[in-house]
Amino acid sequence: MKRFIKSRGGMTGFVLLAFLILIGLAGPLLVPFRDAGRHWHDIEYWQDSPAAVPPVWVRGPWNAGKLARSGRLQGKDPVLFESEGGGGRAVWRFMLSKEAKPMRLDLILVIGGEGKRPVLVSSVGDDGAETEVARRLFEVSVGQPARLALSLDGARALTVTEYLLPGETARDSPSIVLVGQVSGLLGTDVSKRDIFTGIVLGLRWALLLGVAVSFLTVMTGIVLGISAACWGGWVDTALNRIYEFFALMPILPFLIVLSAVYKPSLWAFAGLALLFFWTKAFKPVYSMALQIREEGYIEAGKSIGAGKMRRAFVYVLPALLPYGFAVMALSVPGIIMYEAGISMLGLGDGTVVTWGQMLHDALVQGAVINRLWWWILPPGLMIALTGITFALLGRGFERVWSPDRGSRPTGAGPSRSGT
Structure with missing residues (x-):
């Protein structure tokens, strides 16, 4: 914990994550349209708002007499x-x-x-x-x-x-x-929807999807990697062949094909991500578990009758959890980026408000041609900010896991070299 606190990048990521979580939790109190999540595509709900106008802060003393505030x-x-x-x-x-x-x-x-x-x-x-x-x-x-x-x-x-x-x-x-000619903190799109409301709603989905899928995929990779290393034999061979199959398959084209064939759903995307992304943690965990299982305290547990299940998940797993936290944090940006990429191609879940869906609507409805920068920049910047937040957090966990270059993971007991 002290190493994490001393890590400037890790603490910066922690502060940014706390800020994002606070905005996500306080979303209903911050947004001007409380029921926007249920009525995002309802034209009548937004009929009283102006269409495609910039945010209010572009209105200054030099143009206050020309731009009326909505x-x-x-x-x-x-x-x-x-x-x-x-x-x-x-x-x-x-x-x-x-x-x-x-x-x-x-x-x-x-x-x-x-x-x-x-x-x-x-x-x-x-x-x-x-x-x-x-x-x-x-x-x-x-x-x-x-x-x-x-x-x-x-x-x-x-x-x-x-x-x-x-x-x-x-x-x-x-x-x-x-x-008026200006409206809200981030303006409106051509469908008169409030951009700031969409950003806050998208933040909640980004954090939920990114953290949940990252946790499940990394824990799956850790469990399978430890199982392959500690059981060995046919279990080792089978899990490594399954890993090679999913690791060599191109993820994005596969997601595009499945999203085009079946009805797009955010939960379907989460299931597909779980099917593919566990491979990112499997091989590093497998190699480290092979090393940890040879430690002296593992051999001591084996000599007193500890079975493979106990050695794997009581002795080996706790030694790999810090590494798992680092991988979880570093995996969140990739999951958010994949969802945004699928949504930008028009293959995302249109029933929920995500940043990728907002970017898709902006591209389809001519935001670039019409120079509606306030419609494009906020979702893109929020994706970048969230990615940087979890990247810094992951680097902080990496310092806890491996503070010195070249150090190797050890368990709670003494290593064989120290006995």
Whole structure:
């Protein structure tokens, strides 16, 4: 543990991993769209967002008057006016712009509630004068609000007036969706989906898939490698022939063919990865287990009647676990890269949000041609950052396992050279 703490790369990887895990766990609290995972491909869910706009931080003092920020304004308590003959009006006022010179704004008026709602929409200019923009009779129902698209030039504010019948009170307050030229921390794609939300959702899948598959594949390789070394004979021969078969088979083309023939699934990819990636740990573990089984404490255990099972998984396995942790950490980036490669080719699981799926959508929908850099860079950078994180973590575990160049693994007992 002290060697790991002294490793700058290992501690850097640990801090980055903790940061990524924190973002993944706090994802529902960070993203502006809580149900985006279930509605990623639902057009209606994203209908109020602007399409293919950059993030809000590209809006600075030099272009603040040209780029309007997207957002939502919710109406508060209305101002009520009663008529002499009964009934009256409920008026909501929305402030739209604080700029010295109001810009042209595209917005969507959302009217909720239930029943028929006669509404008058007016814009307010610099001089305070109101100009009628639209007059509509909306028929709305619960869960199905009415929407009215508006385009205003030079408006400071917007007033929404609902006419009330005698004895009728103001119902649900309307809201306004500002369709600006910038939106969110990382912008939106051409399908109006929030990129930052997709990045956070993809992070959770990347960590889950990478860590789980890496753990299973490395533990499988360790168990099979120790078994081949400690049992020997036909077990050794059979496991080495199986290893050679899977090690010599090209992984990516095989995954592409299976993904094209069968329905793509993230869990199917995990199963295929388990079938192929265990070979990365098998041969090193096999060679080290052959060395460890000749140690003095192994021979001592054998002399007092310890069977092959006990010698393999009580004596040899604990000595190889630190190496296994290093291989696990170093295997995670490769698994994430393979999934991203499959998804970029259009053969991934389209029902979940992954970084590879986001890159595929970006390439197919012309993000490169249209220079939508905010759609391409974040998924790619997150894949790189995650890979660097686990690479640094693996190097830290390697220092724990082999602090000195040329050192060889030993068990808990004394080596034969020391007896």
